[in-house]
Amino acid sequence: MITIKNLNKVYITPNGGKITALKNINLNIEKGDIFGIVGLSGAGKSTLIRCINRLEEPTTGKVIIDGVDITNLNIRELRNARKKIGMIFQHFNLLNSRNVEDNVAFPLEIVGMPKTEIKKRVSKLLNLVGLEDRAKHYPSELSGGQKQRVGIARALANDPKLLLCDEATSALDPQTTKSILALLKQINKTLGITIILITHEMSVIKEICNRVAVIERGEIIEQGTVFDVFSQPKTLTAKAFLNRSAYELPDDINVNQTANRRLIRIFFPRDSARKPIISRMIRMFEVDVNILAGAIDKIQDQTFGTLTVEITGSKKQVSGAINFLYNENLEVEEVRKSG
Ligand SMILES: Nc1ncnc2c1ncn2[C@@H]1O[C@H](COP(=O)(O)OP(=O)(O)O)[C@@H](O)[C@H]1O
Numbered sequence: 001m002i003t004i005k006n007l008n009k010v011y012i013t014p015n016g017g018k019i020t021a022l023k024n025i026n027l028n029i030e031k032g033d034i035f036g037i038v039g040l041s042g043a044g045k046s047t048l049i050r051c052i053n054r055l056e057e058p059t060t061g062k063v064i065i066d067g068v069d070i071t072n073l074n075i076r077e078l079r080n081a082r083k084k085i086g087m088i089f090q091h092f093n094l095l096n097s098r099n100v101e102d103n104v105a106f107p108l109e110i111v112g113m114p115k116t117e118i119k120k121r122v123s124k125l126l127n128l129v130g131l132e133d134r135a136k137h138y139p140s141e142l143s144g145g146q147k148q149r150v151g152i153a154r155a156l157a158n159d160p161k162l163l164l165c166d167e168a169t170s171a172l173d174p175q176t177t178k179s180i181l182a183l184l185k186q187i188n189k190t191l192g193i194t195i196i197l198i199t200h201e202m203s204v205i206k207e208i209c210n211r212v213a214v215i216e217r218g219e220i221i222e223q224g225t226v227f228d229v230f231s232q233p234k235t236l237t238a239k240a241f242l243n244r245s246a247y248e249l250p251d252d253i254n255v256n257q258t259a260n261r262r263l264i265r266i267f268f269p270r271d272s273a274r275k276p277i278i279s280r281m282i283r284m285f286e287v288d289v290n291i292l293a294g295a296i297d298k299i300q301d302q303t304f305g306t307l308t309v310e311i312t313g314s315k316k317q318v319s320g321a322i323n324f325l326y327n328e329n330l331e332v333e334e335v336r337k338s339g
């Protein structure tokens, strides 16, 4: 549905300096995806999502939505294309002088929808986001979660095919975040709207996305299904987003590997996280196992685990134990440094 091809964005600062915010971004987003883009602050997430509806002009590259390269559209064509792209923001961007129903009506007034139709549409939208009893309230009288619900209703007013979410839950507490994410998921399912969401919060990605890209310093460094990227991250950045307890080792840990002592990280894919593999290994090879860090995690009903252990024993015992892990089809990686 959306193809981003060789997208680059360079900002020119007032004193003539150049900031490369996006470097050669290539992404494919399928219809019906809830596609997450995760990265640290300043990584280029907002720039990327804003290039999709040209709130930011890409410096070079293409953004193709349903076969149309939106970077080629003139202002009038772009205005039309944008009707099919809704957007929600971290700080909601509501009009404070308008009440809830008039905020949601705003995009419909702009396209010249007749008043009676607007009324019907707004009431349907408020129903969808669970705010039918708040229609006459002003933004200042609403909680953060309610404000974001208004934002979502407004974003859906023109019946978009695509919803862009820029840190939509980052100003909300964990409980409210969950309820907003549940609403987004419901919208994706029942209305078939493709969602692209950017966030610095790994938990948001795990909660609702099916696919994810990790962005670092303007570049996509990993992408794939949420399960694959987070159960076996390849880069340090992706690892840093994971449950840190699985990766962080004490600073003073000795990472020198010898034949009698190996420091390894074991990845337990899917349901093997439930099998007693470690205890079997200890019994069979009579090695000592010292657990240094670990976590069992669940993404979209699939369990996986990561365990960092020190295995000691004779050379033969240690190598036998490690071969056993390989034979159990576990991924094993040598720990080189903490983190
Ligand atoms: N309008 C702008 N002018 C100059 N630099 C900008 C502008 N907007 C963003 N940047 C810079 O581009 C980089 C990416 O910013 P942004 O996309 O906002 O990151 P994120 O949303 O991941 O925090 C940062 O270095 C930021 O300072």
Ligand SMILES: [Mg+2]
Pocket: 045, 046, 047, 167
């Ligand atoms: Mg941002």
